[in-house]
Amino acid sequence: MQRQPFTALAAVYDAIMADVEYDHWADFVLTYARDGGLNEPGRALDLACGTGGFTRELVGGGWAVTGLDFSEAMLVEARGRLPGVPFVQGDLRTFDLGERFELVTCVFDSLNNLLGAEDLGAALRRARAHLVAGGLLAFDVNTRVGVRELWEGDAIEGLAPLPDGEEVHYHWSHHYDAEADVGVVQAFCRVGELEFVETHRERGYDPSDLEPLLAAAGFARWEIVEYPDYAPPTPDAPRVWVFAWAGASA
Structure with missing residues (x-):
């Protein structure tokens, strides 16, 4: 009866999460990307893509997307949903695809599953390594309050x-x-x-936890905001979104 996370759940995940507003999240991310200078859809990497709910929205926005997830069971569902999209099994802390992207995303508090700053830092470094110069990483996390x-x-x-x-x-x-x-x-x-x-x-991560990890990962600048209005987070915000830009060199 007891199963590993995101294994048996994969077959029923989309039914339970039917009300998740992936479309609104994608509009939120892509609007920020366009305002920041990513005017034309390019290559995107959707980390912790799960069954492909957010991946589908990026594809619908014209992006050429690769999805990556640790759970092969979730990827089976994603491949059935989006047969033309490449999906890769990998660990957020260690993956190496040998290519770079204009946009990297990781949504639905997926990074909160990394239970220590060392692991989260490793994931941010891997994301940075897969961005082109001037590329954007967009992710959300639950805060400690959340x-x-x-x-x-x-x-x-x-x-x-x-x-x-x-x-x-x-x-x-x-x-x-x-x-x-x-x-x-x-x-x-x-x-x-x-x-x-x-x-x-x-594990919850506050802006004060995230900023030194973003700096150590090599991001040139970032903004931490609340959804849906891009406002600075309040002290009791349950969730924040991070937009981090890659500089000219890795």
Whole structure:
């Protein structure tokens, strides 16, 4: 019944996440990119792409996208959704594709799954290494407040229809482990007679945590904002977005 994160969940992930506003997130990112000088769609790398929800929006915006994720199960779903897009299995901290992109993205608090500054720093360095001069990295993270107070009532529950006519019943509970300084989600799902649980852990990162890591990764400049108005984050912001520009040299 207990499964590794993002394995059994892959088959029902899109049904449970049907209301995620990937289209609005993509507009938010691509508007910032255009305003910053990336006027023509080029090559994009979508990190922690999962089942390809955000990847699809980038493709729809005219970008030539490569998706990368650690979970092969999630990539199976992504390849079925977007058969013309290259999807690669890889670790955010160590991947090396041997090419560079104008835009690198990593959305839906995926970087919070890296539970230490060393791992997050490694991922930022890998992202920077895959950007052309003047390229843009765009990502979001839950802050420390966001990880502590993930959901009102610390649980979400519902039924979601699946393409084959069945339904997935899900009950996800959250608690904050103060000693480890991480949020823990127990994700229970049931489809017919099949039941499984995945345990997901996230560490929150505030702007003060992110800025030295961005500098050490070699980014020339960055801006940390809130969605959807690009305003400076308030002290109690549960989530922030980061736009970091690569300089002239790696």
